[in-house]
Every structure is written in C-alpha cells, then in structure tokens.
Amino acid sequence: MAKELKEMTKRSENYSxxxxxxxxxxDLAEQSAVRGCMVIKPYGYAIWxxxxxxxxDMFKETGHVNAYFPLLIPKSYLSREADHVEGFAKECAVVxxxxxxxxxxxxxVVVDPAxxxxxxxxxxxxxxxxxxxxxxNWIHSYRDLPILCNQWANVMRWEMRTRLFxxxxxxxxxxxxxxHATREEAEEEAMRMINVYADFAEKYMAVPVVKGVxxxxxxxxxxxxxxxxxxxxxxxxxxxxGTSHFLGQNFAKAFDVQFVDKENKMQYVWAxxxxxxxxxxxxxxxxxxxxxxxxxxxxxxxxxxxxVPIYKTDEQLEAINSKVAxxxxxxxxxxxxxxxxxxxxxRPGFKFAEYELKGVPVRLxxxxxxxxxxxxxxxxxxxxxxxxxxxxxxxxxxxxxxxDIQQNIYNKALTYRQGxxxxxxxxxxxxxxxxxxxxxxxxxxGTSETEERIKEETKATIRCIPFEADEESxxxxxxxxxxxxxxxxxLFARAY
Amino acid sequence: MAKELKEMTKRSENYSxxxxxxxxxxDLAEQSAVRGCMVIKPYGYAIWxxxxxxxxDMFKETGHVNAYFPLLIPKSYLSREADHVEGFAKECAVVxxxxxxxxxxxxxVVVDPAxxxxxxxxxxxxxxxxxxxxxxNWIHSYRDLPILCNQWANVMRWEMRTRLFxxxxxxxxxxxxxxHATREEAEEEAMRMINVYADFAEKYMAVPVVKGVxxxxxxxxxxxxxxxxxxxxxxxxxxxxGTSHFLGQNFAKAFDVQFVDKENKMQYVWAxxxxxxxxxxxxxxxxxxxxxxxxxxxxxxxxxxxxVPIYKTDEQLEAINSKVAxxxxxxxxxxxxxxxxxxxxxRPGFKFAEYELKGVPVRLxxxxxxxxxxxxxxxxxxxxxxxxxxxxxxxxxxxxxxxDIQQNIYNKALTYRQGxxxxxxxxxxxxxxxxxxxxxxxxxxGTSETEERIKEETKATIRCIPFEADEESxxxxxxxxxxxxxxxxxLFARAY
Numbered sequence: 001m002a003k004e005l006k007e008m009t010k011r012s013e014n015y016s017x018x019x020x021x022x023x024x025x026x027d028l029a030e031q032s033a034v035r036g037c038m039v040i041k042p043y044g045y046a047i048w049x050x051x052x053x054x055x056x057d058m059f060k061e062t063g064h065v066n067a068y069f070p071l072l073i074p075k076s077y078l079s080r081e082a083d084h085v086e087g088f089a090k091e092c093a094v095v096x097x098x099x100x101x102x103x104x105x106x107x108x109v110v111v112d113p114a115x116x117x118x119x120x121x122x123x124x125x126x127x128x129x130x131x132x133x134x135x136x137n138w139i140h141s142y143r144d145l146p147i148l149c150n151q152w153a154n155v156m157r158w159e160m161r162t163r164l165f166x167x168x169x170x171x172x173x174x175x176x177x178x179x180h181a182t183r184e185e186a187e188e189e190a191m192r193m194i195n196v197y198a199d200f201a202e203k204y205m206a207v208p209v210v211k212g213v214x215x216x217x218x219x220x221x222x223x224x225x226x227x228x229x230x231x232x233x234x235x236x237x238x239x240x241x242g243t244s245h246f247l248g249q250n251f252a253k254a255f256d257v258q259f260v261d262k263e264n265k266m267q268y269v270w271a272x273x274x275x276x277x278x279x280x281x282x283x284x285x286x287x288x289x290x291x292x293x294x295x296x297x298x299x300x301x302x303x304x305x306x307x308v309p310i311y312k313t314d315e316q317l318e319a320i321n322s323k324v325a326x327x328x329x330x331x332x333x334x335x336x337x338x339x340x341x342x343x344x345x346x347r348p349g350f351k352f353a354e355y356e357l358k359g360v361p362v363r364l365x366x367x368x369x370x371x372x373x374x375x376x377x378x379x380x381x382x383x384x385x386x387x388x389x390x391x392x393x394x395x396x397x398x399x400x401x402x403x404d405i406q407q408n409i410y411n412k413a414l415t416y417r418q419g420x421x422x423x424x425x426x427x428x429x430x431x432x433x434x435x436x437x438x439x440x441x442x443x444x445x446g447t448s449e450t451e452e453r454i455k456e457e458t459k460a461t462i463r464c465i466p467f468e469a470d471e472e473s474x475x476x477x478x479x480x481x482x483x484x485x486x487x488x489x490x491l492f493a494r495a496y
Numbered sequence: 497m498a499k500e501l502k503e504m505t506k507r508s509e510n511y512s513x514x515x516x517x518x519x520x521x522x523d524l525a526e527q528s529a530v531r532g533c534m535v536i537k538p539y540g541y542a543i544w545x546x547x548x549x550x551x552x553d554m555f556k557e558t559g560h561v562n563a564y565f566p567l568l569i570p571k572s573y574l575s576r577e578a579d580h581v582e583g584f585a586k587e588c589a590v591v592x593x594x595x596x597x598x599x600x601x602x603x604x605v606v607v608d609p610a611x612x613x614x615x616x617x618x619x620x621x622x623x624x625x626x627x628x629x630x631x632x633n634w635i636h637s638y639r640d641l642p643i644l645c646n647q648w649a650n651v652m653r654w655e656m657r658t659r660l661f662x663x664x665x666x667x668x669x670x671x672x673x674x675x676h677a678t679r680e681e682a683e684e685e686a687m688r689m690i691n692v693y694a695d696f697a698e699k700y701m702a703v704p705v706v707k708g709v710x711x712x713x714x715x716x717x718x719x720x721x722x723x724x725x726x727x728x729x730x731x732x733x734x735x736x737x738g739t740s741h742f743l744g745q746n747f748a749k750a751f752d753v754q755f756v757d758k759e760n761k762m763q764y765v766w767a768x769x770x771x772x773x774x775x776x777x778x779x780x781x782x783x784x785x786x787x788x789x790x791x792x793x794x795x796x797x798x799x800x801x802x803x804v805p806i807y808k809t810d811e812q813l814e815a816i817n818s819k820v821a822x823x824x825x826x827x828x829x830x831x832x833x834x835x836x837x838x839x840x841x842x843r844p845g846f847k848f849a850e851y852e853l854k855g856v857p858v859r860l861x862x863x864x865x866x867x868x869x870x871x872x873x874x875x876x877x878x879x880x881x882x883x884x885x886x887x888x889x890x891x892x893x894x895x896x897x898x899x900d901i902q903q904n905i906y907n908k909a910l911t912y913r914q915g916x917x918x919x920x921x922x923x924x925x926x927x928x929x930x931x932x933x934x935x936x937x938x939x940x941x942g943t944s945e946t947e948e949r950i951k952e953e954t955k956a957t958i959r960c961i962p963f964e965a966d967e968e969s970x971x972x973x974x975x976x977x978x979x980x981x982x983x984x985x986x987l988f989a990r991a992y
Contacts, residue, residue: 030633032565032566032626032630033566033570033573033626033629033630034566034568034569034570034617034626037566037567037568038566039563039564039565039566039630040563040564041563042561042562042563042645045561045562045563045564046561046562048564049562065538065541065542066538066541066542066545067535067536067537067538067541068535068536068541068544068668069528069535070528070529070530070533070534070535070666071533071619071650071652071666072530072533072589072666073530074529074530075596075604075605075607076604077529078596078605079604079605085604085605090595090596090597091594091595092594092595092596093568093591093593093594093617094591094592094593094594094595094596094607095589095590095591095592095619096590096591096592096593096607097589097590097592098587098588098589098590098654099586099587099588099590099654100571100574100586100588100590100618101586108571108572108575108581109571109574109575109581111571111590111592111616120607121530121589122596123567123591123619130528130529130530133529134528134529134535137526143841149538153650154567154649154650156567158594158595170566170567170568172564345639
C-alpha cells in the first residue's frame, strides 16, 4: 500500500488521473467487465450506505415513503411525453429477447430468435413514465393525494464516456416521484426537496452548494422547472450534485392521470421528481481529498477513528491492548465507529499510509512510552497535524475533534469556492477567467441562443440562476455577449 | 375499504385467490404494465425494509460487508460453469441494443439496428459469474481471504407463470458471495448462513422452518450442496424460504481464481453463495393471515399499534387527543411504532376493518366513556380478542402484548406444522396423504430416478433431508417406492 500510495498521481500533475487513482487505490470502486459499469467495492459501498441511511431518514421526516417500481419500461411509454423521449429514449439498454438456447455448434449459448418480445423493453433511465402509468390506477379523487413516493434503485444510461461514480452506464440512485392536487403544492415540494439535498450536502458531506434554478436549456426533459445544487470541485469545475423537478401536469397529461377535486371537477395531477445518485460519491471525493488520499467528513466515514499500537515486546502489546479496550468501548458507547488495528503482519508506517489513503478522520497512535506518560498521539486527517494529548478524557477529545474536522473541511471548501467565484462584465474577461476555472457570475440576456453560443465558444454552461445572491448581482445590467438587457447575474462554469 | 374487505375470497373457498386478494387489498403489491413484474407498494415495501434492516444487521454481525456488482452480465460468462448455464441461462432478459431512434414514420421510437452489441448482455438472474470474474482480480494470496460480500439487488428470471412476491420476473433479494482458503471454512460459512436465515425466519417472521440439505436434483445449479429452510403454508404446501450453497471450487475453476497458500502453493478458492428474496413476503403473508386480512408479526409490522378515538363532540375529541398524545409519546420512547388515526372523514368501523386488513398487531379504541372510567379497549389482531384494561400502565401492557403476539403466532404456526407433518411407509399411503397437503417424512432409496418418479406421479418433491430429526426418522428403512434400502426418512411436500 505504501508503495501504491507513492504511485498515486498528484492533483497538480493530472487532476483527472489523481481522481481515478484515488477511487481505485482507496478501494472505492473499479471498472467491471461490462463497458461503463462499475463495481462498488465494500469500502466505497459503506460510504454510500451512510449517505443512503441519512437521506432516507430525511425523506421520511418530510413525509415520504419508499416503494419499488419495475426495472423495465415498455418502449412506447418513453414516447408518451414529447420532451422526455428526446432527453432519455436515445442512449439506453434495450431488451429484445427473453430466452437463450444452446448454440448449434455446441459452444455456449445463443439468443433464441423465437423468443423475441412483441414490444421491446428499456432498462429504466429514470422512472417517470412507468410510475405515472402506475399512479393512474392509484389516483381518482383529491383524497388520494398527495402521493409522496421515493424509490432506491439502479438505472442505466448508455453513456459513451464514463468515469467512476461521476458518469457510469449503470448507477445507483434514489428517485422521488410525487403527485399533488395543486400547482402550488407541487412547486413547494420541489423546493422542499432541493433544500433537503442542500442541507444534506452541507451538513453531512461538508460540501457547500449553490442552490438555484436551471435555465431552459439545462432543464430535465419534461420539466417546467429544474432546481439544482451545484458544487465546485478543486479543479475549478462544477459538479451538479442533485436536482428537483417541478413537472407541472406534463406526465399526468401524457398518462391521463386525473382526479376529482373538492368541487367535483376533473383535474390533471401536478407532479415533481427529484434525485441524487452515486455521483455524490464523486463530489465527496473531489471536494476534500488531497495528494495523500481521501479526506472523509466524519459524519459519513465508515471508520471515524483508527487506533494503531507501537510496541516491541508481547508484554508491551498486551498492556496497550488492555488500555485500548477501554477507549474502544467508550468511543462505541458514544456512537463513534472505531477500529483497533493491532494486526502484526503490517508495519505501523504501512498502516499509517493505508488509513490516510482511506481518509479515516482521526488516528490515535499508542506506544509503550505513551502508556508510561498517560498520553497518546492524535493525528487529524484533514490537516495531517499531530498532537500528543493526555489519555484522560481522550474520548471527549476525539468526539470534539470529529466535530471540528467536519466543520473545518466545510469551511475550507467554502473558502475555496468563495475565492474562486468571480464577477465578470465583458465576454473577453469571461473567456480569460473561464480558463482559470471556478464559478463566474455574469449578466446574460436570457436567450437560449446566447447560452448556446457561450457553451460552444467556451465550454461553459449556466449552472443555475442562484436563489441567493448579493444585491449587486440582483441589479439589472447588460448581457456580456450581446449587450442586451439582463435582469441579474447568473452562475456559469465548466462542469462535469 | 369495508366494502372491499367483504369482497375478499375466503381461504377455504380458494386459497390462491385469497392470497392474491390479500396482497392487492392490503396494499402490498400489484401487477405492473410489464409482464410478470410487480410494483411493491409503500405498505409492502415498509415490511420489506424491516426485513432488510434486520437481515443486514445479522449479516454484519457475522462479519459481512455490502458491495455492488453490475446488473448486466456478458452472455459468455453464463456458459463458463457447465451446470450453472443449464440452470440459469435459458429464461432470461437479453439486452441486444443500446440505442433507439425516431421512427421513420414519425410515430415514437424504434430500435436502432446500427446499435447492436457485439456480445449480448443478460440481466443478472443471479451474480455468481460476474462476481467471480471480479474476485479473480481481488484474490492473489491467502492474505486476501476470506472475502465476505453481500449485495442487495434486483434480479430477473423470465418465469412463465408468475404470482405476486412468490414468483415474479423481477424480484428484490440479497445475495452473499464468499471466498475462502479452505473447504472446511466454506462449508462452515454455508452452514452459518442457513442458520442466520432460520433464526431470522423464526424470531422475526415468526415462521417455523425445517433446516436441511437438498437432494442432488433440487440443488442450485453449480453447487456441491444446497442448504435450505422450508416453511409450511396454511394450504399444506411448502415454501422454500432461503438457501445457502456450498459451491466447492466450481466457480473458482470456471473463472480461474487461484491464490498462493501459506505453503506457497497455488490453490483454487472455495466458495459459497446464499440468498433470500421478496419471496419471504409471500411466506410472511401466507403463514399468519386469515380471512379478515393480514396478520403481521409485531417485529416486522410497519405500524405496531393503532389508536382510534370514538367521539361525538369536538370537546370529547379534544379530551381524547390530549390523553392519547401522552400515550403515543411514551410508546414511541419505548421504540414502538404507533399511529393515532383521528381523521374525521372515515367512520370508526371503516378504520377497524382497514387496520385489520393491514395486520396492525394491536388496536386501542378510546371513547369518551373510557376516559371517564380511565380505561381503553385493546384488540389483538392475531386472535381478534378484545379486552378493556386500565389506562394506568397501558404502555407496558401494550409492550408485553406485542411480545405475546409475536410468540403466539409462532406457536400457532408451529402447531399447525406439527399437526401436518406425517410419517408414511408405503407409496399408496403417500399418494393419499399428499392430497391432504402437509409435510411427509418417508423413506427414499437416494436415487434421482425414484425422486423424479415421485415428482411425476404425485407432484411432490423432496424439500430437504432435515438436519434435525427424531431417532426413528434416522433409523434405516426401505424406500416406499422401490423397497431398496434407505438410510433415513426425508421430507416431502408439494411446493410453491
């Protein structure tokens, strides 16, 4: 591992290679034998489970329930909503047959041509269509509303260029699909959920995000409005980390879902959908990690504290073991996940490098002399600072330190983002600035044409029209490209 | 709902229809638009989540970690293990294309013939092949072993006749896949996990099971030994509820997974796999429920206690509300999930029928007169018995009652099974008895031929060779069909 660590690319050399090295070497995920599909390894999955558990609790607190809808969608469903089919029906996995048979040449199996499906089935790229075809049977009266369902599932989009966690053909996600009696209620729901995502990103992932609404070009296919949270990575690129869509009555109309309202009139149902995916793992990794490996926020770290003994004799080890047993018990009681690594087939230096690579927030090293002095060496992963502290009250010390790390890495990321968010007023300046990376706040005339031109010429897109902005940003100005009137500044960046 | 309840078929009329009615009317699941695939509705999914959470804890306590492997498997992988391909490669969903395009006639989308995959991909029917192709890269030395991975996933088998939860084309499950340095360790693991399943079934689902080993005919495709837990449903049919497989070195050899042992020799890795699925929902429903609806074991009930107020005036309701608030808070504190249903748009009788149908273990009814008398009416769902008890210490009373119900429904199911397990010694007697349903312990000569003949002539199969049996069952005898020597009695039944 120590050797492997040395082989890890530095961020300054090649950021993209650094990311890939880190994901593989920290045992988070790897490419599988199937093009574009990843294997999520146990350590990576343990982080995802923590993300899931916390989000699931937050969904339930806001009144949602989980359900499960089919993996396969009849091809014709995708065409029901005109925009949706343009956005999703193209690059997808198509099931055409339901049987294999022994190959006539005796070698393996071949597709049985007799077992061709009448209508092809698509592996879900997202589930609006199959869910709204189901809701049609669930919704008759205003009394059946709202429906507040979420689903944890795998989905598939046949992406051409894939990157572990950030863009894979198959990925894991949750998708909420809600149905409401009124437009207002649906809009509130879409907003509620983008706020839940932002809270989760900031409080648990320690990733600061900009909340806002997408421009028409960047909207979800089939939505009237798409809300987003946008995070800034260390290479100056934006990562869209979660979206919540106000779908209006589009899917209700496409699947003819109507209800009898309190005045006994038929109305189409109002909808939202919202999702985050294993892409969050990419945001988590890229926001905090360094050239030594992962840096994990304590709230999502599978192992929060690791304890490593240093000893020469068996007697010394026994004395350390017995001291550590008490600390481990106390930490566990406080709800802190701790690992005591006294395996004797690896040197301490090897262990240090391994837990640094894996981003364990706090490391305690306990040697024979420490025992004599009633001290322990504490290292915090975020700053790599070491400190020798008293063993008395060490559990309280560690607990506070974990909170401190959680806050510190958030602050660090926020400072980075603030330092890399610039206002520019001319297109020339914009083109120069975008090469340096970061968020740019600039005036735009509000047209798709201008947005597309900017994208073509600079590879930058409008990440969102932020909900929160300073007064100057909310003051009308002129578009940096066309000179036409602009209501306010919007947020640009190059993005993943 | 009261009306719907009346329409539910009775078990004695048509057991199979009763089951289907119950699943649909209790809002557990329904057929989807995709042939053989179900929608798991929120109430059904809430039970599944409780099953998942508990099993996951038990897997982690026994040293396992979760991971995630690809949904799609290259067709050729299925042919690598000779028995496995026979068992699984035939009825499965085949992905042949990765793109759709606009139909030339302008109507919807069609499969793009240019986007044909070089090698077809199969939606996993089970993941041994993709996982062992991955383990090849993870395992080099004995130090890399054991690997103890579990995955929660959806799988797909193109079943011709499907039934909600019991047999569906897509279903949810967990599949453990472990790799070991020695045969003994792998055999121990396979045994450990069937014991975990049995514990879970009996202690949480309150479903008594017979643990045993499958005959060669009934083994998992690719296993050297399959262990099983078999439950007896109320219609006298067996339901295989979980299996654990000792795979020997079959998959290691198929995917060339070798390791350097402590003596520096190359060895093939030993394997197990084990799984339970949403089929458990079927076992749960069929074991305990009655003609009034679901009966749920308190440990897996999404709502353990429901409280319904009876009132005429708003004043009365307010007094009840305020009394109930204290009870709800106290029950929640004790970890009991409770729902207070004071909705005023449904009559109490309607609510009673609804919660009976949904199997809520305990119902409290609180009226104005109860408040005066400081009493409450308690109904237990398992026996439908009502009792009026003091409100003093009601929380403790309810907590004890939940434990009592958990134990009582287990005992009831066990008594049923004991009463419906018969020993027979002649084939004539067997044919007569099998028509009555239930488990049959009989002598068998140990050959596949005899087993197949019995299956053809009676539709009964050997459910398992039980691990535990009375002395007489372990005494050698003669096969009821052929008169040849038999080492011991084995367990027969007709099965789902």
